[in-house]
Amino acid sequence: VRSAHSKVRVVASPESGREHLPPGVTEAMIVEQLRADGHRVTEPRRLIIRCLIEAHDHRTADDLARAVQAINPEVALSTIYRNLEELERLKIVEHAHVGHGAVSYHLAAGTHAHAVCESCGATIEVPERLFGPLLEFAETTHGFAIDPHHIALVGRCAACRRSAATGPGGATGQR
Amino acid sequence: VRSAHSKVRVVASPESGREHLPPGVTEAMIVEQLRADGHRVTEPRRLIIRCLIEAHDHRTADDLARAVQAINPEVALSTIYRNLEELERLKIVEHAHVGHGAVSYHLAAGTHAHAVCESCGATIEVPERLFGPLLEFAETTHGFAIDPHHIALVGRCAACRRSAATGPGGATGQR
């Protein structure tokens, strides 16, 4: 039961389709923003941005590294991390903690949170507004401001629930 | 800004007090359960259970190791991990992913979820019922069963929000 889901498969939203996808962010726009903030525009940086836009699902630093290295194998993993850090500082990128595994990065399109299947790694997206009661409780009773983006909820997707029902071998299992 | 919160401070619930604390679980009860499941009762195991009960706030494997080693320094960290794993299999213990840091373990008292302050690590507890809308959405639109226990929500506690407001130095910061 070691490493499952290396590739996060995003379960399509039934009706909505792609309401939340990168709202037309372009490489140029981001580059612009970087320049404005006094940063240099280098090839690795440009590649990272490009791959981040192309991969509109969420991916780990390592996934991203592979995508970038497919274009330029010279780019180092540490560069990926440093750039993701920078891009987060500029609010261009956000990350989410997806249970046990590696952190997942994506463009800051806002407005949705994530839930990951603990057995297969499939991700669904959840409208932020459903966090309302939680936000309100935390706010009013503790003055605490919950950030729904930052972590992924955990659970079991339809498929895995089904197969768990059939195959009884199901240990408590996953992390 | 390296390692902050090693000690997770649990913000007291304003009124409720300790409604959810270990509902009188005892070492003996758990030992019983272990035996029933065909496991052996060893000293390390006993100590781990004891410390887990005594520390009714949530703690990392490492915290727990220190507590156990205060009694018997021989106990290895790997034993802690292996036992936590076993206890989870028996549904005696649960773990929660608390943002970036180490995983947090606690007795499976159920009925509440967690939210952690991303800057100081303070934890609040959140009634499970507030997840209702989320559970329902995930269930009806994707057949997905969210498990509110498994991960901690992330946000900012009252104190840190206040100091962020005063001290402007606040970077985007924390992980």
Added chain:
DNA sequence: GTCGATGCAAACGTTTTGCACACTG
């Protein structure tokens, strides 16, 4: 030419594993 950004390799903190030995049942 300056200094921010990079590649590499090594360090880090947490968790997992392989192995020989110890102890419970």
Added chain:
DNA sequence: CAGTGTGCAAAACGTTTGCATCGAC
């Protein structure tokens, strides 16, 4: 006395950092 559970040490994993060099401005 069988075999689970243990300690130890080392590996694995994702991430961060130090340092010399490179290249955008």
